[in-house]
Amino acid sequence: MTELHLTYGLVGALAFLVALVSRRMRGLPLSEPLLALILGVAAGPHVLGLVDLPVPVRDLVLLEGSRIIVAISVMGAALRFPATHLRQVARPVLILLAVVMPLAAVISGASVLTLGLPVALAALVGACLCPTDPVLAGSIVSGKPAERDLPERVRHTISVESGINDGLALPLVAVALAVVLPATSPGAEAGRIAWEVFGSVLIGGAAGALAALAVRLATKDDDLEPAPNLILTVLLAVAVLGLGRAASTDGILGVFVAGTVYNGMVAGEEREPQQGLDEAVNRYLCLPLFFVLGVVLPWDEWAAFGPAAVVFVVLVLVLRRLPVVLALARPLAFRRREAVFLGWFGPMGASSIFYIAHSMDKGVTDPDFFAAASLMIAASILAFGVTSSPGRQLYARSAMPDTTTTRAHR
Template sequence: MEELHLTYGLMGVLAAILALVSYGMRQVPLSEPLVALALGVVLGPQVLGLVEITDQVRDVVLLEGSRLIVALSVMAAALRFRASELGRVVRPVLLLLAIVMPLAAVISGAASLVMGVPLALAALIGACLCPTDPVLASSVVSGEPAERHLPGRLRHTLSVESGINDGLALPLVGLALVAVLPAQTLGAAAGLLTYQVLVGVVIGIATGALAGWGVRRATRNRELERAPDLILPLLLAVGVLGVAKVAQTDGILAVFVAGTVYNRMTTRDQREPQQAIDEAVNRYLALPLFLVLGVVLPWAQWVELGPAAVVFVLLVLLLRRVPLVLTLARPMRLPKQQAVFLGWFGPMGVSSLFYLAHSLEQGVTDPRLFAVGSLMVAASVLVYGLTSTPGRKLYARSAGEAAS
């Protein structure tokens, strides 16, 4: 327990330091998660050896930390655009969820076979890596540079997709777990997963509507002060996550649905101040988790994977998403430049860490799950952290040239 508390202390102090130098960090082509990950590597046992975290503490921190951060992040994604504008991105989002996400799981799982992992474990790895991370995606689609360089429909599509597919990845992970842990029958697992998704949606609708009604009433009667008004979506996200967990449902999906309903029922004046604090939380609350990830990266196990690990990373980065989105560009009604951008920026991050930790909690003991999964997440943080700012500028330049 003392080690867990020391870990919390380290996470909080170093994240606060990173937040204090946030303006300077925004001036360099490095994302905050990448800096936090690198700092964790430096402080960890592979370099300075100042911090060591046991596997038991690692699993607790990654599971509960990623669960909370993803919930807050999908709430921010739900509030980023007016709910009334959702209709303009329904087509591309449905195609991304129904076609791209499942195929991304298949491609990622198939790529892991080059390292000799069993087929069932490969399916689980692919399922854990298929969702687009809302935390890393937020750094691409939110803020003044994104608003200046990227069209609103493109940013809206990526925000909604990253908000929804984090919850909808649960059925894919659950079914893969049946293959790895065959203690449960496929029929029972399918029934449980259906319950988790459907009841999660119901909880999200009910709690979002109740929160929206409460804000309307409090605003009308002038009972809502500014301080609680600012953090209300965060409180809603935590509350929905807790209710969904008690009901043993899909908490991440429930939070996004609640945020969307709440968005629909509140005015723009009520949402905008909340969006500011949500984005701040989205940017900085995740930093401690990436720092811990840097400390616990399994370098020795990566070496054991051999050169095939590099092939795996390249295959996932190049094939998991880009060819699929380009193929669907016409049905999604996206220009080629937007399809390339949307295909490339589908990062793996906190949501994948959550499903990796969830799988470990469910009883998966093969160390290759965390080794392969963490390798891909670390590579994703590195690659997308280096390419997000240049990618936005390159898109703006190419779109301008195409228009001329």
């Protein structure tokens, strides 16, 4: 119990301090999740030994913590832009979901083989690593510096993709799990996966529409006070997540669908205060999860991988997404520098933690599975935490007109 209270204290103090310098943090090559991860490593059993979580507690905290955080984060992604702008990014998002995400799973899974894992287990790791994380992606594409430096279409594409693919990665993970843990017939498994996806769309769509109608009515009758208005979409996310899981569907995808429907039906001035809270939640609520991840990182298993661990990390960071997006730049209708930014910034984080914990909850017990997947997630948090601000600034400079050339042509 003391360790749990100490965790509250450390994470709360960290969140308070980084909130005080939140504007300055936007310009530093150091993200809030990376700070939380580092603090967790420092407090964990391999450094100061202040916090040590047994495996059952680790698995439960990672599963339920990541489930709630990802759900609230994808709600924020659904609300970040007006629904009327969705048509502008429909084509690139569809290509990213239908082509880039499955290839990311294949490339990541193939890279895992360098660690010596069996093919089936490597495929499961690859499936867990394929979605773009909405928490880390949100910190890259939101806020005034991002609005100033990045085109809206790039930011909107990453937001929508990260919101949808967190749910659509479930079929890939489920197929890989069926190979690793063959327990049911292929037909029954296919039916279950189909219900998880389409059932979540039905539940999320209905909940989003009902919530929007209720808000319209409450606003019209002046029954909605400012304070509860701030947290409406957070409450909606939690409700859809719970209903979706109770109905054995993909609750995270359902939350994104609910947020998108709600976005399309509620006026912008009514959503504005909710967007501010969603951004704050997306930026700071995730810190306990990444702190816990830092505490439980399996350093001994990583060391057992040897030099192959470095090869694995480099292969995934370089090949998982960037070359595919660059090759598809023309169909995506992005210029080369936009494709480079979009291809590099596809971070792995809370959503991958969720699928890892989900897989272990389903019965995957091989310690190398958690070791390989957590190694890549930690490397992703480090790589994208360090490069997000410089990458955004570099993009802005590359997009600026060459004043020297302009004057020479006058």
